[in-house]
Amino acid sequence: MAEARGITAEVARAIRLVVLDVDGVLTDGGIYLGATDAGERIETKRYEITDGIGVQLLQERGIEVAIVTGRESRSVAMRAAELSITECHQDATAHKLRIVARMIDRLGIAWHEVAHVGDDLADIPVLRRVGLPVAVANAVPEVRAVTAWRSRRRGGAGAIREFAEALLQARGEWAAAVERYLAPREILP
DSSP states (O other): OOOBTTBOHHHHHHOOEEEEOOTTTTSOSOOEEEEOTTOOEEEEOOOOHHHHHHHHHHHHTTOEEEEEESSOOHHHHHHHHHTTOOEEEEOTTOOHHHHHHHHHHHHTOOGGGEEEEEOSGGGHHHHTTSSEEEEOTTOOHHHHTTOSEEOSSOTTTTHHHHHHHHHHHHTTOHHHHHHHHHGGGGOOO
Protein backbone atom coordinates (compact mmCIF):
# COMPACT_ATOMS: atom_id res chain seq x y z
CA MET A 1 0.00 0.00 0.00
CA ALA A 2 1.48 3.34 -1.01
CA GLU A 3 1.81 6.47 1.05
CA ALA A 4 -0.67 9.17 0.04
CA ARG A 5 1.47 12.32 -0.04
CA GLY A 6 2.64 12.02 3.54
CA ILE A 7 -0.01 9.79 5.11
CA THR A 8 1.44 6.34 5.75
CA ALA A 9 -0.71 3.25 5.40
CA GLU A 10 -0.11 2.41 9.07
CA VAL A 11 -1.37 5.79 10.30
CA ALA A 12 -4.27 5.81 7.83
CA ARG A 13 -5.50 2.33 8.80
CA ALA A 14 -5.53 3.35 12.48
CA ILE A 15 -7.92 6.29 11.92
CA ARG A 16 -11.44 5.61 13.24
CA LEU A 17 -12.57 9.21 13.82
CA VAL A 18 -12.10 12.38 11.75
CA VAL A 19 -12.85 15.61 13.60
CA LEU A 20 -13.58 18.68 11.51
CA ASP A 21 -13.52 22.33 12.42
CA VAL A 22 -16.08 24.46 10.56
CA ASP A 23 -15.11 28.09 9.90
CA GLY A 24 -12.09 28.09 7.60
CA VAL A 25 -12.23 24.30 7.14
CA LEU A 26 -15.73 23.29 6.03
CA THR A 27 -16.31 26.91 4.99
CA ASP A 28 -14.14 29.65 3.57
CA GLY A 29 -14.19 31.33 6.98
CA GLY A 30 -16.67 34.02 5.95
CA ILE A 31 -19.74 34.55 8.08
CA TYR A 32 -22.78 36.28 6.64
CA LEU A 33 -24.79 38.06 9.34
CA GLY A 34 -28.19 39.62 8.96
CA ALA A 35 -31.58 39.93 10.57
CA THR A 36 -35.20 39.35 9.65
CA ASP A 37 -37.67 42.25 9.72
CA ALA A 38 -38.64 41.02 13.19
CA GLY A 39 -35.04 41.39 14.34
CA GLU A 40 -34.21 37.68 14.48
CA ARG A 41 -30.50 37.11 13.88
CA ILE A 42 -29.57 35.18 10.75
CA GLU A 43 -26.16 33.64 10.16
CA THR A 44 -25.36 31.80 6.95
CA LYS A 45 -22.27 30.02 5.70
CA ARG A 46 -21.22 28.56 2.35
CA TYR A 47 -20.30 24.86 2.26
CA GLU A 48 -18.48 23.10 -0.57
CA ILE A 49 -20.59 20.25 -1.97
CA THR A 50 -17.58 18.05 -2.80
CA ASP A 51 -16.57 18.12 0.88
CA GLY A 52 -19.93 16.51 1.65
CA ILE A 53 -19.16 13.66 -0.73
CA GLY A 54 -15.76 13.26 0.96
CA VAL A 55 -17.50 12.97 4.35
CA GLN A 56 -19.91 10.41 2.93
CA LEU A 57 -17.07 8.32 1.49
CA LEU A 58 -15.30 8.29 4.87
CA GLN A 59 -18.50 7.27 6.65
CA GLU A 60 -19.18 4.48 4.17
CA ARG A 61 -15.72 3.06 4.94
CA GLY A 62 -16.60 2.94 8.65
CA ILE A 63 -14.85 6.11 9.75
CA GLU A 64 -16.83 8.27 12.16
CA VAL A 65 -16.89 11.96 11.24
CA ALA A 66 -17.48 14.64 13.86
CA ILE A 67 -17.78 18.41 13.88
CA VAL A 68 -16.23 20.43 16.71
CA THR A 69 -16.44 24.19 16.32
CA GLY A 70 -15.87 27.25 18.46
CA ARG A 71 -19.00 29.02 17.21
CA GLU A 72 -22.67 28.26 17.61
CA SER A 73 -24.76 28.38 14.46
CA ARG A 74 -27.97 26.74 13.26
CA SER A 75 -26.28 26.52 9.87
CA VAL A 76 -23.73 24.06 11.29
CA ALA A 77 -26.42 21.87 12.84
CA MET A 78 -28.26 21.83 9.52
CA ARG A 79 -25.13 20.84 7.58
CA ALA A 80 -24.29 18.14 10.12
CA ALA A 81 -27.79 16.69 9.76
CA GLU A 82 -27.49 16.73 5.95
CA LEU A 83 -24.25 14.77 6.22
CA SER A 84 -25.58 12.32 8.87
CA ILE A 85 -22.98 13.58 11.35
CA THR A 86 -24.35 12.80 14.80
CA GLU A 87 -21.29 14.07 16.70
CA CYS A 88 -21.79 17.81 16.18
CA HIS A 89 -20.39 19.92 19.01
CA GLN A 90 -20.63 23.71 19.03
CA ASP A 91 -18.93 25.52 21.90
CA ALA A 92 -18.60 29.29 21.90
CA THR A 93 -15.67 29.01 24.35
CA ALA A 94 -13.71 26.97 21.77
CA HIS A 95 -12.51 24.41 24.35
CA LYS A 96 -12.16 21.77 21.67
CA LEU A 97 -9.70 19.55 23.53
CA ARG A 98 -12.18 18.89 26.33
CA ILE A 99 -14.95 18.09 23.81
CA VAL A 100 -12.79 15.73 21.76
CA ALA A 101 -11.45 13.99 24.89
CA ARG A 102 -14.99 13.25 26.09
CA MET A 103 -16.03 12.10 22.64
CA ILE A 104 -13.18 9.63 22.21
CA ASP A 105 -13.79 8.25 25.71
CA ARG A 106 -17.46 7.77 24.88
CA LEU A 107 -16.62 6.15 21.52
CA GLY A 108 -13.97 3.91 23.08
CA ILE A 109 -11.11 4.96 20.83
CA ALA A 110 -7.61 6.29 21.45
CA TRP A 111 -5.96 9.57 20.46
CA HIS A 112 -3.80 7.86 17.83
CA GLU A 113 -7.02 6.72 16.07
CA VAL A 114 -8.15 10.32 15.52
CA ALA A 115 -7.48 12.75 12.68
CA HIS A 116 -8.30 16.41 13.24
CA VAL A 117 -8.60 18.97 10.45
CA GLY A 118 -8.07 22.56 11.53
CA ASP A 119 -6.99 26.00 10.47
CA ASP A 120 -6.63 28.31 13.46
CA LEU A 121 -5.22 28.61 16.97
CA ALA A 122 -8.17 26.98 18.78
CA ASP A 123 -7.38 23.74 16.90
CA ILE A 124 -3.80 23.42 18.13
CA PRO A 125 -4.47 21.67 21.48
CA VAL A 126 -6.32 18.89 19.62
CA LEU A 127 -3.85 18.78 16.73
CA ARG A 128 -0.99 18.23 19.19
CA ARG A 129 -2.61 15.02 20.54
CA VAL A 130 -4.20 13.22 17.61
CA GLY A 131 -2.62 10.52 15.48
CA LEU A 132 -3.10 12.48 12.27
CA PRO A 133 -3.05 16.29 12.60
CA VAL A 134 -4.21 17.97 9.38
CA ALA A 135 -4.20 21.59 8.19
CA VAL A 136 -6.10 23.12 5.30
CA ALA A 137 -4.14 25.29 2.85
CA ASN A 138 -5.35 28.52 4.46
CA ALA A 139 -4.32 27.49 8.00
CA VAL A 140 -2.32 29.94 10.09
CA PRO A 141 1.44 29.26 10.37
CA GLU A 142 1.12 28.02 13.96
CA VAL A 143 -1.30 25.30 12.84
CA ARG A 144 0.79 24.33 9.83
CA ALA A 145 3.77 23.92 12.16
CA VAL A 146 2.08 21.16 14.20
CA THR A 147 0.46 19.17 11.39
CA ALA A 148 1.59 16.07 9.54
CA TRP A 149 -0.49 16.62 6.40
CA ARG A 150 -1.70 19.76 4.60
CA SER A 151 -4.28 20.09 1.89
CA ARG A 152 -3.54 21.96 -1.29
CA ARG A 153 -7.10 23.26 -1.31
CA ARG A 154 -8.38 25.96 1.00
CA GLY A 155 -11.10 25.43 3.56
CA GLY A 156 -14.52 25.69 1.96
CA ALA A 157 -13.00 24.88 -1.45
CA GLY A 158 -12.68 21.10 -1.35
CA ALA A 159 -10.02 20.61 1.34
CA ILE A 160 -12.07 17.95 3.14
CA ARG A 161 -12.68 16.05 -0.09
CA GLU A 162 -8.95 16.18 -0.81
CA PHE A 163 -8.16 14.88 2.67
CA ALA A 164 -10.77 12.10 2.44
CA GLU A 165 -9.26 10.94 -0.85
CA ALA A 166 -5.71 11.01 0.55
CA LEU A 167 -6.70 9.11 3.69
CA LEU A 168 -8.63 6.45 1.78
CA GLN A 169 -5.83 6.12 -0.79
CA ALA A 170 -3.32 5.54 2.01
CA ARG A 171 -5.63 2.84 3.40
CA GLY A 172 -5.91 1.27 -0.06
CA GLU A 173 -9.67 1.89 -0.04
CA TRP A 174 -10.19 4.81 -2.43
CA ALA A 175 -11.11 2.77 -5.52
CA ALA A 176 -13.56 0.62 -3.55
CA ALA A 177 -15.11 3.73 -1.96
CA VAL A 178 -15.63 5.34 -5.37
CA GLU A 179 -17.15 2.17 -6.84
CA ARG A 180 -19.50 1.81 -3.87
CA TYR A 181 -20.56 5.44 -4.31
CA LEU A 182 -21.13 4.97 -8.05
CA ALA A 183 -22.91 1.60 -7.97
CA PRO A 184 -26.45 2.79 -7.10
CA ARG A 185 -26.04 5.75 -9.48
CA GLU A 186 -25.29 3.50 -12.47
CA ILE A 187 -28.53 1.56 -12.38
CA LEU A 188 -30.82 2.33 -15.29
CA PRO A 189 -34.57 2.68 -14.66
